Amino acid sequence: PIGTKLLSPYKSKSLLLSLLPSTTSAFNSSMESVFANVAKAPEDPILGVTIAYNKDTSPVKLNLGVGAYRTEEGKPLVLNVVRKAEQKLVNDPSRVKEYLPILGVADFNKLTAKLILGADSPAILENRIATAQCLSGTGSLRVGTEFLARHYHQRTIYIPQPTWGNHPKVFTLGGLNVKSYRYYDPATRGLDLQGLLEDLNAADSGAIVLLHACAHNPTGVDPTREQWEQIRQLIRSKALLPFFDSAYQGFASGSLDEDAQSVRMFVADGGECFIAQSYAKNMGLYGERVGALSIVCKTADVASKVESQLKLVVRPMYSSPPIHGASIVASILKDKYVFFFFLVCS
Amino acid sequence: MESVFANVAKAPEDPILGVTIAYNKDTSPVKLNLGVGAYRTEEGKPLVLNVVRKAEQKLVNDPSRVKEYLPILGVADFNKLTAKLILGADSPAILENRIATAQCLSGTGSLRRTIYIPQPTWGNHPKVFTLGGLNVKSYRYYDPATRGLDLQGLLEDLNAADSGAIVLLHACAHNPTGVDPTREQWEQIRQLIRSKALLPFFDSAYQGFASGSLDEDAQSVRMFVADGGECFIAQSYAKNMGLYGERVGALSIVCKTADVASKVESQLKLVVRPMYSSPPIHGASIVASILKDKYVFFPCLFIICQLKLLSQMSRDITRTGSA
Numbered sequence: 001p002i003g004t005k006l007l008s009p010y011k012s013k014s015l016l017l018s019l020l021p022s023t024t025s026a027f028n029s030s031m032e033s034v035f036a037n038v039a040k041a042p043e044d045p046i047l048g049v050t051i052a053y054n055k056d057t058s059p060v061k062l063n064l065g066v067g068a069y070r071t072e073e074g075k076p077l078v079l080n081v082v083r084k085a086e087q088k089l090v091n092d093p094s095r096v097k098e099y100l101p102i103l104g105v106a107d108f109n110k111l112t113a114k115l116i117l118g119a120d121s122p123a124i125l126e127n128r129i130a131t132a133q134c135l136s137g138t139g140s141l142r143v144g145t146e147f148l149a150r151h152y153h154q155r156t157i158y159i160p161q162p163t164w165g166n167h168p169k170v171f172t173l174g175g176l177n178v179k180s181y182r183y184y185d186p187a188t189r190g191l192d193l194q195g196l197l198e199d200l201n202a203a204d205s206g207a208i209v210l211l212h213a214c215a216h217n218p219t220g221v222d223p224t225r226e227q228w229e230q231i232r233q234l235i236r237s238k239a240l241l242p243f244f245d246s247a248y249q250g251f252a253s254g255s256l257d258e259d260a261q262s263v264r265m266f267v268a269d270g271g272e273c274f275i276a277q278s279y280a281k282n283m284g285l286y287g288e289r290v291g292a293l294s295i296v297c298k299t300a301d302v303a304s305k306v307e308s309q310l311k312l313v314v315r316p317m318y319s320s321p322p323i324h325g326a327s328i329v330a331s332i333l334k335d336k337y338v339f340f341f342f343l344v345c346s
Numbered sequence: 347m348e349s350v351f352a353n354v355a356k357a358p359e360d361p362i363l364g365v366t367i368a369y370n371k372d373t374s375p376v377k378l379n380l381g382v383g384a385y386r387t388e389e390g391k392p393l394v395l396n397v398v399r400k401a402e403q404k405l406v407n408d409p410s411r412v413k414e415y416l417p418i419l420g421v422a423d424f425n426k427l428t429a430k431l432i433l434g435a436d437s438p439a440i441l442e443n444r445i446a447t448a449q450c451l452s453g454t455g456s457l458r459r460t461i462y463i464p465q466p467t468w469g470n471h472p473k474v475f476t477l478g479g480l481n482v483k484s485y486r487y488y489d490p491a492t493r494g495l496d497l498q499g500l501l502e503d504l505n506a507a508d509s510g511a512i513v514l515l516h517a518c519a520h521n522p523t524g525v526d527p528t529r530e531q532w533e534q535i536r537q538l539i540r541s542k543a544l545l546p547f548f549d550s551a552y553q554g555f556a557s558g559s560l561d562e563d564a565q566s567v568r569m570f571v572a573d574g575g576e577c578f579i580a581q582s583y584a585k586n587m588g589l590y591g592e593r594v595g596a597l598s599i600v601c602k603t604a605d606v607a608s609k610v611e612s613q614l615k616l617v618v619r620p621m622y623s624s625p626p627i628h629g630a631s632i633v634a635s636i637l638k639d640k641y642v643f644f645p646c647l648f649i650i651c652q653l654k655l656l657s658q659m660s661r662d663i664t665r666t667g668s669a
Contacts (some may be wrong), residue, residue: 031543031575031602032602033576033601033602033606034510034543034545034576035576035599035601035602035606035609035610036606038606038609038610038613039609039613040608040609040612041609041612041613041615041616042612043612043615044418044615044619047415047418047619066415068414068415076412076413076414077412078411078412078413082413083409086406087406087407090402090403090406090407091406091407093399095394096392096393096394097392097394097398097588097589097590097591097592098384098392098590098591099363099382099384099584099590099591100591101363102360102363134622135451135622135623135626136622136623137623138619138620138621138622138623139621139622139623142620142621142622151351151354152350152351153350166619166620166623169616169619169620170620172620173620173621174620206350239347239350241350271347272349272350280415284413285413286413286415287413287414287415287416287626287627288413288626288627288628289622289623289624289625289626289627295351297349297351298347298348298352299349302349302351302352302354304356305351305354305355305356305357306351306354308356308357308358308359309354309355309357311357311360312357312473315360315363315454315470315473316454316470316473316474316476316477316478317454317455317474317477317621318450318451318452318454318455318593318622319451319452319454319455319470319593320591321593322451322591322592322593322626322628322629323591323592323593324592324626324628324629325626325628
């Protein structure tokens with residue numbers, strides 16, 4: 001109907017009309033959708049559990065799907081330190097909502113690297129880390145993957161069997177090929193160290209290896225300090241590139257520093273690695289999407305170049321990260337008294 | 347052993363955001379940053395709208411609010427209200443449930459075969475599309491001789507496009523020229539696009555800024571939806587709600603039928619989940635609470651008018667090169 005109506009009043013009307021179709025062949029509004037052949041995708045296996053949970057009418061239902069903390073009453077929890085920090089920020093009339101730099105809040109990035117590596121880490125003191133504030137753990141993994149797919153000579157990443165359900169798609173859609181290494185031994189309900197070492201030993205030199213920093217998801221099984229040392233030696237001897245996923249720092253042992261030991265061992269040997277950190281769980285900031293990707297490099301010069309290239313990954317993806325959650329984290333980590341309170345109460 | 351990234355080159359600063367970096371370094375007392383599209387008051391300061399501050403404080407001071415993961419496609423209310431904002435509450439597409447909407451990270455996060463982009467366009471557009479997997483071509487748009495629209499060139503170029511190609515259209519307040527088609531010109535463009543079965547992809551980052559009216563500025567999009575056809579719409583609240591750093595926006599895909607919209611929505615989740623799992627809650631909650639509340643929304647509209655007047659002045663300065 002609309003195709004029959006309006007005509008241009010412009011001087012070059014005849015030329016323009018010659019470019020247009022005749023009104024009788026104008027847009028056929030009964031044409032099929034260009035997406036008619038798009039298939040209905042199944043619900044996400046993990047998040048689909050929450051959808052099913054919400055629909056379920058049972059009075060004794062318990063959602064063990066998504067990794068979100070629940071109180072004894074089954075309610076979500078916002079930590080007091082977080083609430084207070086947030087209220088302080090939001091009630092401050094001088095705060096604004098300007099675009100962040102592409103790589104996010106600078107303070108947040110520094111504090112986040114310190115949290116996983118320790119303030120005295122040589123990598124930090126020598127300025128060898130490129131850090132980008134990202135959208136929680138998933139966003140950090142994806143940005144790191146896209147960077148690797150563009151700038152690293154090897155396109156294969158080895159992931160543990162089993163691993164978080166979303167890992168394979170993050171890596172494949174980010175441009176890497178996914179293989180796996182043995183990890184969990186159902187017979188012992190423990191680590192299959194021999195299988196792990198065999199599989200990584202058979203990996204191509206330079207391949208990327210995904211390592212859960214602590215509280216392996218979904219098994220909860222972590223290598224001991226000694227086992228981590230064996231893994232580290234093998235990885236370094238084969239020049240494999242470690243990519244740590246740290247979503248549970250503080251949850252495995254109760255100590256933030258203790259849980260960071262695996263990562264710190266790899267950084268202490270002077271080698272390179274990727275670290276994806278999330279504050280979704282340990283600060284209860286799930287929906288705010290707060291995390292960071294750190295790339296630990298051999299030299300400050302390389303870190304600077306890597307940082308500049310990280311911006312080229314982020315800018316066309318979402319320009320810059322969200323300000324709110326990272327500001328909360330930065331204000332907590334900055335303040336020794338607040339941070340201590342956080343440690344004690346978490 | 348050498349770094350595995352020893353051969354990585356240093357990338358140049360982003361051309362637009364690099365202006366801000368240069369501005370910050372500059373010591374001149376009369377400097378003015380005309381690079382990034384962020385509003386400044388008469389005193390040159392950033393502004394947070396009162397309605398936004400109040401909505402935010404109300405949210406944050408509410409002890410019952412939590413920070414749980416959002417669904418993959420974001421805040422449901424926010425998505426519905428955002429689609430209504432651009433299409434009008436009485437849009438057939440809305441009433442017939444034919445829209446799949448995803449809360450995304452502002453305009454950039456909503457955008458990612460061949461897409462035709464106007465010459466010129468926002469500096470970040472080409473990379474968004476190429477890195478998202480499309481081939482980028484361009485169509486004539488701005489005529490420097492008249493400082494207006496090169497309609498003839500536009501129609502010729504789109505007429506020569508492959509059937510089914512995607513066409514990027516700035517919904518209003520074309521960035522960077524400020525030149526928009528008139529209502530009649532939009533109608534010609536619409537007819538051509540529909541006759542060639544091109545797929546329109548609207549970038550709406552300035553709704554309210556072009557004319558001062560949110561509805562008026564949405565007319566281009568509404569014309570395309572009114573003809574029953576399909577289109578993509580990327581919306582941003584960075585500018586019209588001053589929520590820049592909160593990264594609030596949405597992608598809406600208007601489909602032929604509710605059934606297709608439902609399938610498209612399920613596939614959208616597969617795009618988002620391995621990218622960042624789900625969007626950030628804060629900014630979208632602020633927007634939803636404002637749009638939901640008529641009494642809060644009206645003052646917001648008035649302020650948008652004011653913002654429009656002031657940014658029009660700024661755009662004129664940029665275009666004509668004079669203060």
